[in-house]
């Protein structure tokens with residue numbers, strides 16, 4: 363029987379700053395990741411932060427305090443990844459670390475928000491690599507899943523190359539999509 367914890371995608375959370383991708387994984391911009399009220403409401407216990415937000419000044423919306431009855435501060439795990447797309451480096455060096463962090467949040471049955479400044483390139487890349495690594499999706503399947511939930515996605519060229527490298531590393535010369543296609547062809551042979 364389907365667990366109550368597993369939501370249908372139509373029930374997934376979505377607003378202008380943040381969208382739910384799986385039961386526990388959220389993708390959002392820097393404003394959503396600073397919004398205590400939202401983080402509490404969504405039961406988010408971990409923040410994977412790719413924003414490099416040293417110079418960002420939170421606005422009134424993002425500084426919204428939590429209004430729940432819990433009187434203590436909500437401790438949250440945080441992993442900051444300082445990576446700038448466009449500087450020519452590969453993001454693949456961080457993929458395993460990021461996936462382990464997301465795994466830990468999911469195992470505790472708390473949400474994890476993956477954020478970057480506008481959630482158009484770095485944060486979607488981090489979520490896509492996770493779906494490829496843990497849910498055996500091809501790059502195109504993972505991209506499609508994220509894009510359908512968050513159409514603002516515009517992955518930087520250098521990050522695309524990282525994702526393509528990752529797909530080759532995970533699946534060898536052929537993608538999960540081509541393997542899948544061949545297994546269907548075998549069934550009919």
Ligand SMILES: [Zn+2]
Nearest residue numbers: 402428430432
């Ligand atoms: Zn709260």
